[in-house]
Amino acid sequence: MKVTINVECTPEEARAFLGLPDVKPVQAAMMAQFEDRLKAGLEGMDPQTLAKQWFPGADIKAFEALQKAFWAQMMGKATGQG
Structure with missing residues (x-):
């Protein structure tokens, strides 16, 4: 035998019925x-400033050099030279 019970209630009603606290004000x-x-x-x-905090050991010049090398390689591949 199988019994099914459907209960329709809001989450607030379910919390109150189960005795759970309302956490909305704390949240x-x-x-x-x-x-x-x-x-x-x-x-x-x-x-x-954000870059210095996120990457404390690196300086901006190193990033610029990395960016230049990346773009040079990508442009070389795009033109068929790389």
Whole structure:
């Protein structure tokens, strides 16, 4: 024998029925705090500063040389010289 019971309720009603806490206010507060910290961290950041933070051992001249070598090789392949 097989018995099927369908219950229609909203997630809020299910949480209340099961005795689970409503976490929406905590989640909203945490997201607001996260957004404030993110905005504060990004103010005044320019690409050069970000590059220095992300790649602390490399300098911009090394990246420029790598970019020039890459483009030279790609252009050589495109023109049939590479």
